[in-house]
Amino acid sequence: MFAERVLSGMRPTGSLHLGHYHGVLKNWIRLQNEYECLFFVADWHALTTHYDSPHAIAEHVWNMVIDWLAAGVNPANATLFIQSRVPEHAELHLLLSMMTPLGWLERIPTYKDQQEKLVDRDLATYGFLGYPLLQSADILIYRANRVPVGEDQVPHIEFTREIARRFNHLYGREPGFEEKARLAVKKLGSKKARLYDELRTRYQQEGDAEALEAGKALINEAQNLSMADRERLFGYLEGSGKMILPEPEALLTAASRMPGLDGQKMSKSYHNTIGLREAADSVVKKIRTMPTDPARVRRTDPGNPDKCPVWQFHLVYSDDATRQWVREGCTTAGIGCLECKQPVIDAVLEEQKPMHERARPYEEDPTLVRNLVADGCEKARELAQETLRDVREAMGLSYG
Template sequence: MRIVSGMRPTGKLHVGNLLGALENWVNLQEKGMESFFFVADWHMLTTGYEDVSNLAENTETLVREFLACGIDPKKSVIFVQSNVKEHAELQLLLSMIVPLGRLERIPTYKEQLKELKERNIYTLGFLAYPVLQAADILVYNADGVPVGEDQAFHLEITREIAHKFNSLYSRVFKEPKTLLSKVPKLLGTDGRKMSKSYGNVINIDTNEKELKNAIMPMMTDPARKRRNDPGTPEKCNVWAYHKAFGTPQEKLEEIHEGCTSAKIGCVDCKKILLESMKKKLSPIWEKIDELKTHPQLVKDVIEQGNKKAQAVANETMERVREAMNLYR
C-alpha cells in the first residue's frame, strides 16, 4: 500500500506536529507501507509568498527533523515538492477539469481568507491549492493519505478529481482512501489553539532548559487558584500533555488522586510532566544535534529522495499524457 503526506516548511516543528503526524508516519512506515513524505514548499508559497528569505533553510530544517523523529530514508522516500516538477504539470492538467465554483466552496478557503486577512492571499495560487494538493497525491497514485479526523474532508476533492479524470479519459488514478489517525488534542501552553503566531508551542528542537521554561508557566485547571484547592485533571491542559507524552499509568493515577484531593500542587504535577517529555524528546534532540554537525547527510537524503520520487511521478505522468492524448 502506498501512502503520501507532506508538511509546509514554516520553521521548526513543534510537539503537536510530532504527536499529530510524525509518529503516525513512522508507525505506517514500520508496518511496511510504501511511504512518500515531502516538504510542501510550493504550498507554503500559497500563503507566505511575500517572505521567502528562510524558505531553503527551513526546507533542510524540516527534513532534518523528519529524520530525527524516525522517518527512515531506507524505508521511506523523503523529497522536496518543488524539486519534482511533475507535481506542477499534473496540477496544470487537473485544473482544466476542476470547476471554479467547487474551489470557492471549500470551507478552509473561506476560513483562511478570514483568519489571514492581514495577508493578501486573494491569489490564483491560494484558490487552486486543493488542486495542487490533489496533484501531490495522485502523481504517486497513492492508495491512502494519513490524516486526522478534522482534516479528512480535505481528501474529498482529491477523490472527486481522480474520479472525474478517470471518467473523462481513462482509469489512471486510484481514489485514495483516508487513513484516519487518532490525534491527541493538544492545546498550546497558554490553553489556546497551538500556534506559532501565539508563541505557545514547544518546538521539537529544544533543550531541557527551554522545555522547563515552557512547561512550568503552563495553564492548569482554573479552579486551582491556591495550593490547597482541589482540581479536576480532565479540565487541565497539563493532564492532556501527561496522557499524550506517555506518563506511566501508576503516575497518572497518583496525579489524578493527588490533584482531586489537593495532595499535590500544580508545580509537582508539571515536574512529573517534564520528566515524561524529556524521556520522549531526548533521543530526538540527540539525533538533531548529530545531523546539525553533518549537514551533507540531509542534502544527500533530499537528493536521493527527489530522484526516487521523480521516477515514480514520471511514470504516472506518462499515463496521464497518454490518457489525455497529448502529443508525445
C-alpha cells in the same frame, strides 16, 4: 492494480513542535513500516499563503526534514523529497486545471474557512484558489492510494477522487477499448467472466458498492492478466475506461491530543509550544512556569485537575498510577504544583532524548540531509515521470 502507496506532506512554516509529533509524525513512523511511503516538503503550498516571504520558507525546509528524522522517520523505509524539486507536480497541476470546473474549487470548505481565519493575508490569488488542485496533483502524480488526513481534510481527498474520476472518464478511453475489455473478460474463464458481468451490471445499474468491491477483488485474484488487461477490467467495471489515475482513499488519523502550555491546542499561533528539539533547560523552564488551577493561590489550597493545563499533559504522558497520585494530591493539597509538574518534565525530556540523538549527525553535517533528500527527489521523480508519460499519452500530448 497499483501499489499500496502512502503520500503525505507538510508545509515548511517553522520548527516542528510536540503537537506535530503526536498529531502527524508518530502516524508516519507507523505507516512507513506498513506501506510504501512518500513524505514531502510542501514548499509550493507554503507559497499559497506566504508568497511575500519566500526567504522564510527556504530557511525552514532543511530544519523540518531534520525534525522528521529526529522523530524517527526512516529514509530506508520512506522516500523524503521536496515538492518543487519534482517539477512534474506542476505540469500535472496545469494539465488537470484544464478540465477542473471552477465551482469544484470554490465549494471546498477550507477555501472560505482559511480566508476568514487568515484575514491578515491577501488570499485573493489564483494560487490560493487552486491549491486543492495542486494537492490533488501531489497525490495523483504518484498514484498514491492512501492519504493520511484528519477529519477536516477529507473533502480534499473526495475532491481528488472526483478529479481522478473525471480524468479517467475524459481520457481513459483507448481506441477499441470496449472490444479489448470484452477480450480481457474472457481471459477470466467462463465462470468468473459470468460473475464479473453480473457484478458490473449490479454496480452500474443499481450503484451497488459491494458489487464494485467484489468485482475489484475478482480482478485482483486473477493470475493470468497483463497489467493493461487488469486496468481495462477496472475501467470497464466502473463504466469509465482505462484507469490512468487511481482514486485515493483517506486514511483517517485521530486528532492530536497534544495540549499547549496554556491548555489550548498546541500551536505556534498561540505561542504555547514545546519544540521537537528544544533544549532541555528551556523545556524545564516552560513547564515549571505553566499556569495551573487558578483556585490554588496558596500551596495549601486544594485544586481541581480538570481545570489545570498541566493535567492535560498528564493525560498524554503519565500512567494510571501517576494520574491517581496527581488527582489525589491536587484535590487534597497534598502535593504542590511544582511536584505535580515534575513527572511531566521527566516524560517530555525522556521523549525528546532519542530525538536529539537522531538529529545530531544531521545538525553537525548538513550535507547528510541534503544528500538524503537529493536521493529522495530522484526516486520521486522517476515515479512522477512514469505517471506523466501515461497522462500525456492519454491526452494526446505524446508527439512521437
